Amino acid sequence: xxxxxxxxxxxxxxxxxxxxxxxxxxxxxxxxxxxxxxxxxxxxxxxxxxxxxxxxxxxxxxxxxxxxxxxxxxxxxxxxxxxxxxxxxxxxxxxxxxxxxxxxxxxxxxxxxxxxxxxxxxxxxxxxxxxxxxxxxxxxxxxxxxxxxxxxxxxxxxxxxxxxxxxxxxxxxxxxxxxxxxxxxxxxxxxxxxxxxxxxxxxxxxxxxxxxxxxxxxxxxxxxxxxxxxxxxxxxxxxxxxxxxxxxx
Amino acid sequence: xxxxxxxxxxxxxxxxxxxxxxxxxxxxxxxxxxxxxxxxxxxxxxxxxxxxxxxxxxxxxxxxxxxxxxxxxxxxxxxxxxxxxxxxxxxxxxxxxxxxxxxxxxxxxxxxxxxxxxxxxxxxxxxxxxxxxxxxxxxxxxxxxxxxxxxxxxxxxxxxxxxxxxxxxxxxxxxxxxxxxxxxxxxxxxxxxxxxxxxxxxxxxxxxxxxxxxxxxxxxxxxxxxxxxx
Numbered sequence: 064x065x066x067x068x069x070x071x072x073x074x075x076x077x078x079x080x081x082x083x084x085x086x087x088x089x090x091x092x093x094x095x096x097x098x099x100x101x102x103x104x105x106x107x108x109x110x111x112x113x114x115x116x117x118x119x120x121x122x123x124x125x126x127x128x129x130x131x132x133x134x135x136x137x138x139x140x141x142x143x144x145x146x147x148x149x150x151x152x153x154x155x156x157x158x159x160x161x162x163x164x165x166x167x168x169x170x171x172x173x174x175x176x177x178x179x180x181x182x183x184x185x186x187x188x189x190x191x192x193x194x195x196x197x198x199x200x201x202x203x204x205x206x207x208x209x210x211x212x213x214x215x216x217x218x219x220x221x222x223x224x225x226x227x228x229x230x231x232x233x234x235x236x237x238x239x240x241x242x243x244x245x246x247x248x249x250x251x252x253x254x255x256x257x258x259x260x261x262x263x264x265x266x267x268x269x270x271x272x273x274x275x276x277x278x279x280x281x282x283x284x285x286x287x288x289x290x291x292x293x294x295x296x297x298x299x300x301x302x303x304x305x306x307x308x309x310x311x312x
Numbered sequence: 313x314x315x316x317x318x319x320x321x322x323x324x325x326x327x328x329x330x331x332x333x334x335x336x337x338x339x340x341x342x343x344x345x346x347x348x349x350x351x352x353x354x355x356x357x358x359x360x361x362x363x364x365x366x367x368x369x370x371x372x373x374x375x376x377x378x379x380x381x382x383x384x385x386x387x388x389x390x391x392x393x394x395x396x397x398x399x400x401x402x403x404x405x406x407x408x409x410x411x412x413x414x415x416x417x418x419x420x421x422x423x424x425x426x427x428x429x430x431x432x433x434x435x436x437x438x439x440x441x442x443x444x445x446x447x448x449x450x451x452x453x454x455x456x457x458x459x460x461x462x463x464x465x466x467x468x469x470x471x472x473x474x475x476x477x478x479x480x481x482x483x484x485x486x487x488x489x490x491x492x493x494x495x496x497x498x499x500x501x502x503x504x505x506x507x508x509x510x511x512x513x514x515x516x517x518x519x520x521x522x523x524x525x526x527x528x529x530x531x532x533x534x535x536x537x538x539x540x541x542x
Contacts (some may be wrong), residue, residue, distance in 0.1 A: 133528070134523075135520045136519045136523070137481040137485075137519060139487065140484065140519060143495070143499070144472040144512055147502065147508045148508070230380035231380070233380035234382060234485070236382060237487070244380070248386065258385075258391045259394045262386050263388075263391065265386070266379045270375060270378045270379050274378040
């Protein structure tokens with residue numbers, strides 16, 4: 064079995080890259096990058112979602128445009144723009160890690176804004192109106208009444224977005240960032256005779272991580288349905304948001 | 313360096329970029345034609361009454377969706393050809409193996425996503441429809457073909473359009489295995505002429521226009537053929 068042999072020889076390199084002798088890499092970098100790329104996108108995603116739902120068209124229309132543009136272009140395109148232009152704008156060399164993180168944050172913010180929006184819109188408007196008529200300000204009503212409920216409904220979508228982000232980090236390979244796909248190709252260049260086994264191990268590593276997480280998302284969704292909603296209300300559960308453009312209503 | 317529009321309208325770089333755009337569109341088209349029947353088949357497997365087929369369909373979908381497309385591409389380009397007999401391998405390397413590997417990866421990846429959309433479309437049709445068809449004496453396949461699928465089509469087309477849009481964006485990843493598609497050509501113009509702004513602007517506008525056209529078609533279909541509620 065070639066795969067076992069590959070794992071036995073290179074598992075440390077697969078997991079952490081050249082760390083501690085060099086920069087952190089491998090599967091650990093993949094996870095760090097995905098977590099950072101998603102968490103740092105939260106504030107921007109929230110801002111975009113609130114701007115899109117705002118009653119002022121001068122605000123909501125341009126923001127809708129931006130979201131459409133980001134969602135209509137491949138992440139690789141965003142990455143290329145960042146890779147070639149961030150240095151010329153800021154005047155200093157930017158590491159591959161920051162470039163990738165920046166592209167992921169921008170990309171995720173556009174998708175997160177859709178998840179937030181769907182979460183808010185799934186909530187009966189009475190909730191917001193009741194809060195406003197009780198004297199809460201626009202933002203206080205959002206923060207204290209709407210958001211806590213929305214967050215709970217959005218959890219499965221967020222985990223799915225995390226899975227997508229893990230898959231997206233593989234594009235770091237193209238700009239030479241030592242995440243797990245890049246490490247796998249490095250190992251392939253070292254071994255030369257076992258490309259099939261090495262790339263199967265790579266696929267397996269991603270599979271275990273992503274499949275585990277998507278099962279987790281499914282489990283949250285199911286337990287949420289069972290514990291919070293009676294049968295008749297089930298249809299009101301927001302469906303997990305897919306990464307698509309035309310899914311919007 | 314100012315933005316040079318003439319560069320994009322004629323000349324070598326223009327030709328490279330147009331060539332890339334053609335290849336991207338071609339790959340997306342061929343993949344769509346190959347992926348659709350495969351997706352329908354996988355969806356049927358997952359809905360069939362036979363346990364083993366259900367399991368096979370689920371395996372296909374989960375094992376493909378949980379691995380990034382880039383890893384699929386690397387596998388189909390570097391890994392898979394090694395498994396083939398020497399004769400076929402030599403024939404493959406003589407031809408355009410990059411494009412073939414990319415289409416293989418894109419087809420499987422797209423089919424896995426489309427299969428799920430088709431499956432949930434079919435499941436949205438009430439079970440009574442299926443049972444009525446069966447009790448009138450139609451076979452499983454005949455019930456599917458004559459009663460369920462025509463109704464499911466309305467529910468399924470919009471998400472399939474979205475998946476086509478994702479497919480269009482995903483063709484850009486073929487650049488990693490050296491397929492000369494749009495992204496590859498844009499990077500080539502960047503590295504030969506240092507005209508990154510022009511090349512990337514061209515590529516972005518191409519990706520965006522096709523995406524917006526597809527989005528528009530999806531919305532149009534939804535407007536023209538709304539889902540009927542019983």
